[in-house]
Amino acid sequence: MLNVVIFGAPGSGKGTQSELIIKKYGLFHISTGDVLRAEIKNGTELGNTAKGFIEKGQLVPDQLIIDMLANVLDSNPATKDGVIFDGFPRTIPQAEALNEMLKERGTQVSIVVGLDVEESELIDRLLKRGQISGRSDDNYETIKSRLDVYNNQTSPLKAFYIKEGKYADIQGMGTVEEIFARIEKAIDAVK
Numbered sequence: 366m367l368n369v370v371i372f373g374a375p376g377s378g379k380g381t382q383s384e385l386i387i388k389k390y391g392l393f394h395i396s397t398g399d400v401l402r403a404e405i406k407n408g409t410e411l412g413n414t415a416k417g418f419i420e421k422g423q424l425v426p427d428q429l430i431i432d433m434l435a436n437v438l439d440s441n442p443a444t445k446d447g448v449i450f451d452g453f454p455r456t457i458p459q460a461e462a463l464n465e466m467l468k469e470r471g472t473q474v475s476i477v478v479g480l481d482v483e484e485s486e487l488i489d490r491l492l493k494r495g496q497i498s499g500r501s502d503d504n505y506e507t508i509k510s511r512l513d514v515y516n517n518q519t520s521p522l523k524a525f526y527i528k529e530g531k532y533a534d535i536q537g538m539g540t541v542e543e544i545f546a547r548i549e550k551a552i553d554a555v556k
């Protein structure tokens with residue numbers, strides 16, 4: 366069974382490449398960002414809590430995210446055939462919880478696809494998306510906080526997964542198709 370984690374800074378192309386990975390490998394897509402935005406739209410308790418963090422460019426607390434993810438895994442039988450985790454994990458405790466959750470379900474992370482993109486390009490992409498997305502976190506000030514949070518709290522995961530022998534470093538600059546060709550090569554090597 367194939368379980369892919371797609372990893373990278375905000376704007377690195379996680380959501381974009383996830384769509385192509387799903388098309389080719391038929392995985393169940395879990396984007397924690399999308400799940401949180403749906404909770405906010407539906408006005409749930411989790412959504413109301415998450416809103417404040419997302420608007421400031423901060424991470425939503427680990428335990429809320431971990432419980433939310435366990436709930437998605439348990440309520441979707443299709444996740445048993447393979448999942449792409451998009452935007453999760455973002456901290457070491459989340460990565461440890463993911464290992465535990467998958468172990469309990471008799472499986473594990475197959476590969477971590479790490480997208481490497483220059484910071485100026487990240488800011489450009491997110492500002493461009495901000496002009497059409499209406500996302501409250503796609504403005505210059507919040508993008509800066511999201512990049513700080515990424516550098517301080519999320520980037521240490523790279524070393525975590527290198528140590529586990531699961532990290533595939535992917536050059537994330539170029540066209541969407543060029544980047545996907547690099548990802549395909551890395552996934553096919555572990556499939």
Ligand code: B4P
Nearest residue numbers: 375376377378379380381397398423424425452490494541
């Ligand atoms: P996410 O929704 O995951 O947002 P993101 O990091 O910006 O990535 P996204 O997938 O949307 O963008 P992509 O790089 O594909 O998270 C939002 C917030 O939710 C977080 O800040 C946090 O507060 C909270 N959250 C989510 N998960 C959490 C967790 N696990 N723990 C705690 N909090 C959590 O694309 C960006 C843009 O680039 C797009 O417009 C795209 O079209 C463009 N693009 C992509 N590839 C390109 C290319 N090759 N060339 C040019 N443009 C490209």
